[in-house]
Amino acid sequence: MPALAPAVDSELAADVLADLVRSGQKELPSRWLYDQLGSALFDAITLLPEYGLTRADARLLKANAEAIAAALPGPFAIAELGSGSGIKTKWILEAFARRGPTNYFPIDVSGTALESCSLTLRSIPGVRLTEVHATYLDGLAQALEQRSAGQRMLVLFLGSTIGNFDFPAARGFLSQLRALLSPGDALLLGADLVKPLSQMLEGYDDPTGVTAAFNLNVLARINRELGADFDLRQFQHQACFDSDESRIEMHLRARSAQIVNVAAIDRQIRFEAGESIWTESSYKFRRTEILDLAQAAGFETRAQWVDDEWPFAETLLTVRERAK
């Protein structure tokens, strides 16, 4: 057994090697933002007055839970991609559980996230909760195996997580999801909409600096988990909107030229002054784009609800019957 290999999260190490140690635009996949501290900082973001996304999502689910349940008659199991804090899901589960016993499968790669979601949701009368510790599509496949005969599946993909994918990836992901489902199964998709530029920028660069901390924490995580020596004070959080791509980008910009050592992979990362690491994309949709995306992936639109205060859409989709 090789004694010298340090214990590292090899996936993070692999991404740092592939996306940071290179010339051209440096990048990090946005999923690395969510360690325990990152997840706590994201929860704080959802409380910021400038970040209305999560509240809009919750308002829409609360106001339309009954309509969603009514649109999907018969016995349904519910699977949620990314278990979240669970609060938003409460309204949906209550609406379905009023009709009959409801199996609920929260799916997450984070054990901590699953635990906190369970705490919030397992006491709802009529809900049977089964944690699924897996990636989204693997977890959905597991949940589908566990549902009882005659039950259909409602998949929840809330909070505009779909916005982290670029369009081809989003279409690809929804097509794979669709391929796991059967006619009559449904998807409730939450997606943030295009809004005035200043509102979008404030939402991702708030004056209290919570989003900056959320972003910078990914460097602290690399320090903690890969023994790197990033000096966080030498990096600046930035958010910008690319209107051609219709996405907010978060970057960490080097305030000076510097060299960072990453012990676990025995590499150095060189930064020019002003060079950035691109850490996240948040696509902002038009209502019709969501419908086109869903259609391309083989879903049929049943309803769409948009919040009055903060442009955000909840779209209810079902799997089309195949034309024979």
Ligand code: AVJ
């Ligand atoms: C959880 C991916 C929906 O893109 O708005 C919040 C993450 N990043 N502030 C988003 C996030 C910066 C969030 N999503």
